[in-house]
Amino acid sequence: MKFTLSWLKDHLDTSAPVEEIAETLTDLGLEVESVTNPAERLRDFTIGLVLEAEKHPDADRLRVCKVETDQGVKQIICGAPNARAGIRVVVAHPGTYVPGIDTTIQVGKIRGIESHGMMCSEKEMELSEEHDGIIELPGEPPVGMRFVDWLAEHDPAKIDPVIEIAITPNRPDALGVRGIARDLAARGLGTLKPYEVKPVEGRFESPIKVQIDAALKEKGCPHFTGRLIRGVKNGPSPQWLQDRLKAIGLRPISALVDITNFFTYDVNRPLHVFDADIVKGNLRIHPAKGGEEIVALDEKTYRLEPGMMVISDDAGPESIAGIMGGAHSGVTEKTVNVFLESAWWDPVTIAATGRKLKINSDARYRFERGVDPEFTLPGLEAATRMILELCGGEPSDVVADGAPIDTDRAxxxxxxxxxxxxxxxxxxxxxxxxxxxxxxxxxxxxxxxxxxxxxxxxxxxxxxxxxxxxxxxxLQGRVLARPEPGVARPILTPMQKRAAAARRQVAALGYNECVTYSFIDRPSAEMFGGGSDETMLENPISSEMSHMRPDLLPGLLQAAARNQARGFA
Structure with a gap:
């Protein structure tokens, strides 16, 4: 589970440094595997001003640049198309390690002319995939200023520390940033910010209805909610959302997909969006008959087995329930009407289906551990509000079937x-x-x-x-109180004492004691009058230890045979 420091602070009001947060998380049982601080790898880069940019005499695509830096005016050879006089750039001096190209800059000659450094692109500094030109800084930041200080002021997301923690299977609540913030707040490392979800009023009746088969309402999918949002614009997501997803290793795809991924990691609420114009009729949640095929979002074809949960429209399967949607009804940049799904799926069923189909997805990972059943509808409302803010559109009334499972216990x-x-x-x-x-x-x-x-x-x-x-x-060590004062009395029974004395005496006479297992294989047990079903274990650790031994002799003979085979007899 990865998240950034700023993401955590969306839920936790704290001034604690990232080092203290990491130490506290491990102490709370949320083991920190790594803390990646981009500022560490960028600390040696400084800002420079290009004074001149002349064409290289022996290379049409290279420029010989005079750059004012904190170490004076330096000559740097650059091949970027936007290298020109008057721009503020990011400079790597000789001896600086450039992470994006895994190289330490050295003074060298390029086509016969010395270069004393490098002007960097965002990709070379692992800030983004942009590599068409060197970084051009807006305004007039002072020459020699550390680039990380400029980023902290103008683009802090680029140097946002990333924390990765190992989540044990019993803590599904910590698969969302809010759950992690809640633990830290309980420890006193800050205050948990309120998280209010206001219902979004529908403006029309959804043309797509949902129905859960009776066989799944008891165990499988007790609660399914959704709504249609029409007139959306599915373009790129805003930069802040892209930065967060990139920081935790996800690739931004489109605003709609990025929003669902955001809620998966923010509040542990997996969602799915269908292209409503492709869905035929209503959606039905039902067990697969067996033999149905679906091309999933990973572009692989899966054959469903009987009992696997599936979401189908009138034309056939559209989603492997709780695991991965289908490519046929997936959203694209041309999508204008979407159906947003938020449901609760049975962990055992999801785990079994995922193993059989060999699908590993963020949705499966969370549903098979258990998400909050009471956040199914609030999750739908929260995602609806973000879609309206980022993509526009008009929401329908909520359609639902079933109800949240009762989790109340004391x-x-x-x-x-x-x-x-x-x-x-x-x-x-x-x-x-x-x-x-x-x-x-x-x-x-x-x-x-x-x-x-x-x-x-x-x-x-x-x-x-x-x-x-x-x-x-x-915790501090304490001396355990004795139930009775004085020296502890022996606890061995007379029978135990006699058995121990006999063992010592027999061993002194040169004999070896043989201790064998109480369970043996069925054929051996039958040879000595045993092997009945009444003496068979329901869950033996191996086929050679399936039955209780009827006598000591089978085990002794097997031990003697093993010793003889090894040359000990």
């Missing part, structure tokens, strides 16, 4: 017991504040977990939450 909250189990002093009011900050609802001595925490399944999980927020690094 576990006993006993501060004194929790303090004993954790092993350190945590005042009751601090424990209550911790749970409330994590989204728990407290009613008397019962704690109700939030809908986005499917991993909370008992009182032990309450202890864990309070302990990790309090920080287990604060």
């Amino acid at each position: 576990y006993r909250f006993d501060p004194e017991r929790i303090e004993r189990l954790v092993g350190m002093s945590i005042p009751a009011e601090v424990q209550r504040a911790t749970l409330e900050a994590l989204g728990f609802r407290l009613e008397g001595d019962m704690a109700h977990p939030p809908s986005w925490r499917p991993d909370i399944q008992g009182e032990a999980d309450l202890v864990e939450e309070i302990a990790r927020i309090a920080s287990l690094t604060k």
